[in-house]
Amino acid sequence: MAPTTDLLQGTLDLLILKTLALESMHGWGIALRIQQISKDALQIGQGSLYPALHRLEYKGWIRADWGASENNRRAKFYSLTRTGKKQLEAELADWDRLTAAIALVLKQV
């Protein structure tokens, strides 16, 4: 197993928003997708995913609708709202700025 990296504070929200940008998904799907794309490097505690989802929902960035899953089970699908899309752009920009700044420091020192 590749070494896992602890998530930076606040990056979970960004990951969720980015994942949902492509299509609406249920919680398990989100967990799976993040794990797969990061090639298992990012192991998010599945348990901590749900409070984050609820928080984002309460903020109005994502919305939840009941729908049928691949195997025809009732599941809750999350999708980005318009505010959520704006928020994602803002957070991505922030992230770029932050990583660029850190990279700059690391190269210099």
Place this chain on the structure above:
Amino acid sequence: MLIELLTRLRFLIARKTHREVDEELQFHLEQQTEANIAAGMPPQEARRQAIIAFGGVEHAREECREQRPGYFVETLLQDVRYAMRGFRRNPVFTITVVLTLMLGIGATTAVFSVVDRILFRSLPYAHADRLVSLGMVQSLETQEFVMGGFYYDWRANQKPFEALTSEGATTPECDLTERNPAQLSCASVEGNFLATLGVSPVLGRDFLPEEVHPNGPKVALISYGLWLSHYDQDPGILNKTIEIDGSPIRVVGVLPKEFEMPRLQAANVLLPMAVDETADRSANSGFGQPRRAFARLKPGVSIEQAQAELQPLFQDVQKLIPKDIRYDFHLKVRSLRDRQMQDVHLTAWVLLGAVLAVLLIACANVASLLMARGAVRGRELAVRSALGASPIRLARQALTEALLLSLVGAAAGCALAEGLLRLFIAIAPAGIPFLDKAQLDLRIICFTVIVSIVCGTLFGLAPASQKPAAPMLTGRFFTAATHAAVRQWLVVGQIAASLVLLVGAMLLLRSFSNLQNQQLGMRADNTLTVSITLGGHNYPTAERMMVFFQQLQHRLQFGPGVSLVALSDSLPPADNHNSARYSSIIVSGRPPLTEGSGGLVTYRLVSPEYFRALNIRLVQGEGFSEEQLTSTDRFVVLSQQLATRLFPERSPVGERLRFGAEDPNAPRFTIVGVAANVKNGGLTGEEEPEYYLLKRNRAEDWEGRGVWGRTSVIVVQTSLPPDTMSRWIRSQVATLDPTLPVDIATLRQRVNKLADQPRFETALVGLFAGTGLILAIIGLYGVISFLVTQRTQEIGVRIALGASRGNVLRLVMGKSLRLIVWGTLIGLLSALAVSRVLSSLLFSIGPHDPATFAFVTLLLVLVALAATLIPARSATRVDPIVALRCD
């Protein structure tokens, strides 16, 4: 932002159900299990792995719930409900804390509101902190003044001030002689008076330069009060002509509502001081007319610097003063605030100190009570923590309780403060300025509430913040030891603080009783006094004043129940009377006394009946007689103190005196008697030597002498009740002159008025001392009874092993005795150090009076022991079987 808010609102109304969350989590687990099965795990293992990967399901469910909007409020309500239940279960604790807070917050807020007006009120002038009052002082006039003879030089040559201005030394009565006549006060001020104070009229304008000339147009500014009472706030008053003392004067402006004269005296009309400089310089045998001067310091100049810079100017002035009295004159520059407040400062600081002590005691009590509660609840906290409550959650619970108590206490305290403030205003003497305008200040309430919340929070959190130890679950109290030590020191501090308060209160009380019981040397009962000041316009000559008072005296003499009527220009024991220098008395046939020695002598101008009316005994001689009233000779009666000083060896009766060393042709006075000494320097002041001049029926004796020249006091002995009599007297005065204000009071009332300030101080400090004592006793009782409860088991063992009741009593009392002894010792030392502050407020009692200290110590120790007796007795009644069985 708006969308976020709306979303939250939507979820607040339509909540997610528990089932919804459960279903979602369940779905996740099943998906994972299926995935695991697909990867080749047996179904049971697959489910186990799924749950492991997920982490705590219950935890996740809780966390989802905590994300909900309104979760904070929900838990807050929960905490409040829980706290309320706790309070109901323990009403004694709750009531004690609330009462303690109420007393602490109430007393502090009320006194701060009063003191704030005295010490920190903002004066109604621009940049009032740069305003000073300046001039010279001497023993005959202790409030700084300047003279026209040198004032102009000062104004021209001074450096430290941006502006220098002055008003007339007195604010004389003047008469509004219009259709609605009234007696007013007219202040005459320099043209730059308002500008220097930084005040501009609300209506109209300030004086113009040409109006300050002796021959300039006659104009005036009127007060807001006069504008309201006489002119219905009509803006048409501007440029209207009103008639003052019979001459037309044009109103050019109205002063602001909050305007007050710098010396706080009443003034309805401001007139420009239109004097000719050369004339003023030479008036009053070269000294000029007296004035009161005020100035605005240049920015950055301190009062001390100003005083130093004025010194050369003052030295020039000293050369004008006769050599023999020159030593008596000093330069004085002080802030306007000090000038206004005089020595009320000290009272204010003493009150502030007392109230802070009470607040400290109250806070210590709250802290101690909360800590005791925390210690008792150690087990409960341990259980809650074991059931999964986070430390933050526990701390929040404790905080909620402390805040709830503080809020209830604060609300009760504000109600108490309002009541106390009304009480203060009711009992306060007139001498404390602005007290009647004091009101509860929001800042002050906030301050005290914050103090109580901070002390509640600090000590409420202390027990909660400690990680509950596992042994706590067994229900035995192990960890309370450190808290107990802190609480004991708190009690020691409380006892010490209340001892200091009690000493202060007792000293003031004894001083007050000394004041009340001293011999005045005269009769104050059944005596009515009528004080009338005549205006200069209606009574321009001494002749007119004499006629008025003679007519009035004549009318009163034949009044109902009147046995005696006498007249004087002032009355003892107040210290506002005429004074002369002792060295100005020259006995015929003797060389003048050494110059500049002997201090001051009081004198009064009285009618022959004066001594009988006040029941002042004549020790020698006959006193004044009716025949002397029309005599061309002059007569004088000396007080015993003055007589023994002037004539130590022989009887003074028949000797002759003159007053004023400079003038050898001054009229001679024949001594016709010696009167017993009378208290004449105020209630607290030294008794001064005194002489009485006969006020004859000749105009020359009615010439304005000193400040009290236009005022006369008529003393009436009557058998009728004072209320009836004063109504009748008022009607008699009104028939002679309906515009005259009359001040009627019994002599007893006038004497009591002088004791108002000490009474106020004593009542307040006594109130605080009582409050402090009660709080300290509550604290002591709480600590001791807590210790007893804590040691019930130990005491049970002791009794089972054969300890007698006496042994147990000694064990508990010994503990409390140690606290009491420490508290008393610390308190005595601090009281010895602090009570010196009071010395100037005390009358014929030292600040270290041993009897007071002994009595207060005894009182405190006895009361404290009594408070510990109750828990100590209950300790002796511990049933060893019950004590050993519990837990």
